[in-house]
Amino acid sequence: MPPKRPKSATSSAGSKGKGKKIPSPTPPEKPDHPEDIFPMVLTSVTQELFGCCADEDVTGESPYKLLKKDDIIQDIKTRAAVSDFSPVKQIVLDYPEEEILLVYDRDFTYDQCFYLVLTPEAKDRLLNPPKPETPGVLENEVIKTPEPKEWISLGSELEIDEESVKETREKLWYKFSRVRRKFGAPACFTDRNTADAKDGYLECASYQDSRFSIKQMQRDCGTQAVPTLQSSSAQTQWKFQRNIFTQYKPRELSEEEAENILQDDSLRNFCNSVPHRVFQALQQEEIMNVFFDDLKALGTGAEAGDWSGKVSEGLMLYQAFTDQKYAKDKKISSISWHPTIYGVIAVALIEKKEERFSESTTSEVRPSLVIFYSFSDPSNPQLLLECPDDIFAFEFCPSDPNIIVGGCMNGQVVLWDISGHVTHLQGTQSSGKKASVNTDTFDLDDNKENKTPVVRYCAVSALESSHKARITDVQWLPPTFEVTRTGLPVENKHNISVQVVTCSPDCAIMFWDVRMPKLLSQSVSDKKQNVDQKTQMSSYSVPDTFKHLDRTWKPLFRVSLPRINTSGEYAPLKFNFEPYTCSGNKDRDTEEADENDDSSKIIPDYSQLRVPSAKTLTTLEDVNTKLYFGTEDGEIGYTDWKLGKDDSGRLHSAKPLSCIGIHHWLVNTVQRSPFLKDIILTTGGWNFAIWKEGIMDGPIILSPSSEQVCTVGCWSLSRPAVFFIGKDDGSIEVWNLLEKTSEPAQVHAHITNAKITSITPWIAAPKQHFLAVTDELGMVRVFEIPKTLYIPSRSEGLSVKKYFELEEERLKDYLKKEELWAKEKKEAEELKKKMDPDKPVKSLKETDDVNMKEHSDYLTLEESILKDMGLWTATADTQDT
Amino acid sequence: MAEVEETLKRIEAHKGVIGTIVVNAEGIPIRTNLDNSTAVQYAGLLRHLTMLARSTVRDIDPQNDLIVLRIRTKKYEIMVAPENGFLLIVIQNPCE
Numbered sequence: 001m002p003p004k005r006p007k008s009a010t011s012s013a014g015s016k017g018k019g020k021k022i023p024s025p026t027p028p029e030k031p032d033h034p035e036d037i038f039p040m041v042l043t044s045v046t047q048e049l050f051g052c053c054a055d056e057d058v059t060g061e062s063p064y065k066l067l068k069k070d071d072i073i074q075d076i077k078t079r080a081a082v083s084d085f086s087p088v089k090q091i092v093l094d095y096p097e098e099e100i101l102l103v104y105d106r107d108f109t110y111d112q113c114f115y116l117v118l119t120p121e122a123k124d125r126l127l128n129p130p131k132p133e134t135p136g137v138l139e140n141e142v143i144k145t146p147e148p149k150e151w152i153s154l155g156s157e158l159e160i161d162e163e164s165v166k167e168t169r170e171k172l173w174y175k176f177s178r179v180r181r182k183f184g185a186p187a188c189f190t191d192r193n194t195a196d197a198k199d200g201y202l203e204c205a206s207y208q209d210s211r212f213s214i215k216q217m218q219r220d221c222g223t224q225a226v227p228t229l230q231s232s233s234a235q236t237q238w239k240f241q242r243n244i245f246t247q248y249k250p251r252e253l254s255e256e257e258a259e260n261i262l263q264d265d266s267l268r269n270f271c272n273s274v275p276h277r278v279f280q281a282l283q284q285e286e287i288m289n290v291f292f293d294d295l296k297a298l299g300t301g302a303e304a305g306d307w308s309g310k311v312s313e314g315l316m317l318y319q320a321f322t323d324q325k326y327a328k329d330k331k332i333s334s335i336s337w338h339p340t341i342y343g344v345i346a347v348a349l350i351e352k353k354e355e356r357f358s359e360s361t362t363s364e365v366r367p368s369l370v371i372f373y374s375f376s377d378p379s380n381p382q383l384l385l386e387c388p389d390d391i392f393a394f395e396f397c398p399s400d401p402n403i404i405v406g407g408c409m410n411g412q413v414v415l416w417d418i419s420g421h422v423t424h425l426q427g428t429q430s431s432g433k434k435a436s437v438n439t440d441t442f443d444l445d446d447n448k449e450n451k452t453p454v455v456r457y458c459a460v461s462a463l464e465s466s467h468k469a470r471i472t473d474v475q476w477l478p479p480t481f482e483v484t485r486t487g488l489p490v491e492n493k494h495n496i497s498v499q500v501v502t503c504s505p506d507c508a509i510m511f512w513d514v515r516m517p518k519l520l521s522q523s524v525s526d527k528k529q530n531v532d533q534k535t536q537m538s539s540y541s542v543p544d545t546f547k548h549l550d551r552t553w554k555p556l557f558r559v560s561l562p563r564i565n566t567s568g569e570y571a572p573l574k575f576n577f578e579p580y581t582c583s584g585n586k587d588r589d590t591e592e593a594d595e596n597d598d599s600s601k602i603i604p605d606y607s608q609l610r611v612p613s614a615k616t617l618t619t620l621e622d623v624n625t626k627l628y629f630g631t632e633d634g635e636i637g638y639t640d641w642k643l644g645k646d647d648s649g650r651l652h653s654a655k656p657l658s659c660i661g662i663h664h665w666l667v668n669t670v671q672r673s674p675f676l677k678d679i680i681l682t683t684g685g686w687n688f689a690i691w692k693e694g695i696m697d698g699p700i701i702l703s704p705s706s707e708q709v710c711t712v713g714c715w716s717l718s719r720p721a722v723f724f725i726g727k728d729d730g731s732i733e734v735w736n737l738l739e740k741t742s743e744p745a746q747v748h749a750h751i752t753n754a755k756i757t758s759i760t761p762w763i764a765a766p767k768q769h770f771l772a773v774t775d776e777l778g779m780v781r782v783f784e785i786p787k788t789l790y791i792p793s794r795s796e797g798l799s800v801k802k803y804f805e806l807e808e809e810r811l812k813d814y815l816k817k818e819e820l821w822a823k824e825k826k827e828a829e830e831l832k833k834k835m836d837p838d839k840p841v842k843s844l845k846e847t848d849d850v851n852m853k854e855h856s857d858y859l860t861l862e863e864s865i866l867k868d869m870g871l872w873t874a875t876a877d878t879q880d881t
Numbered sequence: 882m883a884e885v886e887e888t889l890k891r892i893e894a895h896k897g898v899i900g901t902i903v904v905n906a907e908g909i910p911i912r913t914n915l916d917n918s919t920a921v922q923y924a925g926l927l928r929h930l931t932m933l934a935r936s937t938v939r940d941i942d943p944q945n946d947l948i949v950l951r952i953r954t955k956k957y958e959i960m961v962a963p964e965n966g967f968l969l970i971v972i973q974n975p976c977e
Binding site: 250251252253258261262266267268269270271272273274275277278279281282283285286289291 | 905912962966967
């Protein structure tokens with residue numbers, strides 16, 4: 001309420017004669033103040049009477065005072081005309097409420113000291129002003145807590161009383177106890193049924209009382225709707241069994257009918273109306289292919305969004321592993337990533353040759369080891385595998401990564417089982433937690449944190465039936481097939497890898513089976529007891545998965561590689577066979593396959609497996625039994641491992657189908673492309689070659705000779721056209737066949753200072769591709785392959801395939817041309833030869849004639865001259881007679 | 882008769898068209914440039930499909946009607962145009 005200039009004419013003019021009245025000489029009718037307040041002056045007496053002394057009870061901050069109407073009326077009555085309230089007497093009497101608001105007007109906004117609020121609405125307005133305008137005014141409001149009102153009974157007590165349960169009489173209580181002397185005596189409790197004794201129980205049965213009957217007026221019941229179901233079945237009886245068959249052929253129109261229809265008007269209309277839309281559709285089809293997204297195919301696709309500015313082009317060093325204790329002065333012969341555990345690499349260490357000679361004088365023999373490194377701990381190996389001799393090649397079993405097979409320097413094949421330490425290896429995944437992992441095994445080992453666990457080999461092959469030279473390559477046969485004693489591929493019932501192939505420069509490739517051979521089971525069990533007694537003292541923690549093989553392991557069969565044209569044999573260093581993925585077996589026995597899948601999740605115990613008899617297994621016809629091998633002399637050969645029978649009935653290996661000398665030194669890699677099953681990369685000497693299976697005449701691509709020896713090569717796992725070549729001077733070349741074919745796409749020089757001994761790629765996560773590089777100094781470096789090198793370009797597989805086909809054509813062409821040239825040359829030579837024997841005959845004759853002629857000419861000349869000179873004497877030559 | 886022939890010839894001459902078949906209301910091919918057994922097979926199979934497609938379209942909106950049914954397969958595209966009970970089937974090789 002905006003304060004206005006107060007008017008106080010009526011109030012001051014009249015009865016006021018005392019005190020603090022300020023007689024304002026205002027003109028009478030001047031409504032400056034709102035209608036519903038009445039400025040007035042209160043004398044000090046009045047103020048004291050009503051308890052509203054200026055600046056004492058009411059102040060500027062709390063100017064409101066509620067006065068009781070009765071009090072005002074009383075005051076008016078007592079003091080009549082003298083009362084300050086007399087001018088408002090009528091208003092007060094008419095005031096509907098009991099309390100009137102008196103406001104102390106400190107600033108004299110209405111010209112008087114106080115003003116009275118005349119209407120309840122205004123009072124409300126003042127006391128409870130609308131909040132947004134004057135929120136500060138409410139300070140003085142009296143907050144009333146709601147007081148509990150008196151309860152008014154509306155008759156509900158009766159019902160409550162009815163419903164409540166009250167005791168009608170006092171509760172009775174009984175106490176039972178036994179005779180005192182029986183306390184503490186042993187008691188025997190039995191069961192008793194109430195029906196056992198006649199008066200075992202007393203029943204208060206309900207009965208119909210005839211004195212009164214109660215009619216039930218109200219009953220609660222529930223209903224539920226349930227669909228009426230009725231099941232019924234019927235079965236037909238096949239009473240008359242007989243074979244019926246129907247054959248139908250399509251209806252065709254005869255000529256006249258077709259003619260008739262063609263003449264028909266409706267067809268004409270049809271032909272008038274339909275083709276338009278058909279042409280539209282045809283033309284649309286011709287213009288563009290709506291299902292092909294050109295824009296998407298144009299761009300790089302998924303990569304475009306992922307690049308974050310900095311893109312590295314080359315291999316970035318991720319981690320380097322070395323170990324001072326075990327890897328010092330040793331070189332690494334082979335490296336393999338653990339197939340299932342992330343970040344675990346196994347590395348085989350061998351002595352360097354020079355060291356070997358110098359160390360032969362000293363008696364120190366350092367044990368041969370295969371070391372496991374893990375990403376979480378680069379300087380300490382996680383696991384050590386003990387070997388009888390230096391290991392040149394090893395491989396994890398594809399169906400059970402706890403089994404590892406290795407080939408030794410002395411020609412023996414070694415098996416390890418690391419299933420006891422897998423948790424330790426896996427435990428290294430969580431960074432920093434080393435000590436707390438293995439609680440169940442190896443509690444005897446107190447200072448386990450400091451010592452790396454060592455696993456001894458489970459089984460080693462028999463010395464006399466192993467290779468005679470070092471084993472340079474070991475591979476498991478894939479779990480999809482196995483071979484019999486003659487090399488025939490048969491189906492693999494358990495779908496696990498059970499056979500191993502090894503090769504060695506002693507000119508042999510051997511096939512081994514890790515299961516217990518059937519025939520020898522009895523003798524082996526006898527031997528087992530002896531062996532048990534012997535080995536009990538040697539080791540305590542070697543798992544006996546392969547106890548049946550230890551020291552008695554013989555190969556299944558042996559493939560020899562006789563030379564094609566000359567006598568002697570090839571000395572293979574590396575080999576490669578086609579990994580067979582069975583496609584035909586999937587259709588039949590899918591249920592069996594499911595069962596097998598379930599069972600293969602639980603990996604069958606190798607010690608329980610037996611070699612099945614060859615007759616019970618079905619032969620797999622479509623397995624490619626040929627393998628490529630690389631020899632010591634740089635030749636790449638292709639042979640069939642199946643043993644055939646020669647004339648005397650003995651099994652022998654056939655001659656290799658082809659063997660071509662391409663590399664000029666040792667072949668160190670024969671690797672199949674992971675994308676195209678018939679493309680093989682071989683490196684050796686100063687160059688590398690790419691072969692296509694089936695083309696016997698030569699490699700489809702041969703690289704130019706480089707200055708450094710190519711020591712190892714490997715395909716990239718994600719890009720079909722990319723492969724890596726390691727060199728003698730410690731550099732790695734990255735070749736991309738779709739970019740440049742005559743030189744590497746990238747050269748990373750001086751990755752290490754020593755010769756690179758092996759390169760292995762691995763895909764650890766979709767965005768993490770690693771390349772492990774090992775060298776002669778015993779160091780392992782893991783590089784991260786940049787995006788550019790692992791994301792294949794669009795349709796790279798197809799392009800590479802086309803490129804290889806092109807090269808194949810070129811090779812064929814070249815060979816044809818060579819043949820042609822050879823033929824031509826031969827013909828030319830023959831031609832020349834033909835001409836040469838005629839010529840000397842002819843020329844002899846000719847020269848004879850010429851000589852004769854000359855001679856006769858000379859004689860006539862002589863004759864004529866002598867006749868001229870007159871010295872012509874008749875000679876015997878002249879013919880007078 | 883001549884119009885029919887002429888129309889069909891025009892269609893057959895279009896780029897990529899492998900074959901055309903004109904089918905009557907009963908599903909018997911009237912005129913075709915493929916061999917008889919293929920034509921019969923196409924006619925029989927496609928007639929059912931076209932009827933189903935047409936009834937689908939008309940179920941959704943009775944004012945609507947099927948104009949052309951195009952089936953795009955890996956190797957080619959089949960176009961079926963129904964009208965007046967007859968069917969015109971065209972098989973075209975899409976150019977890539």
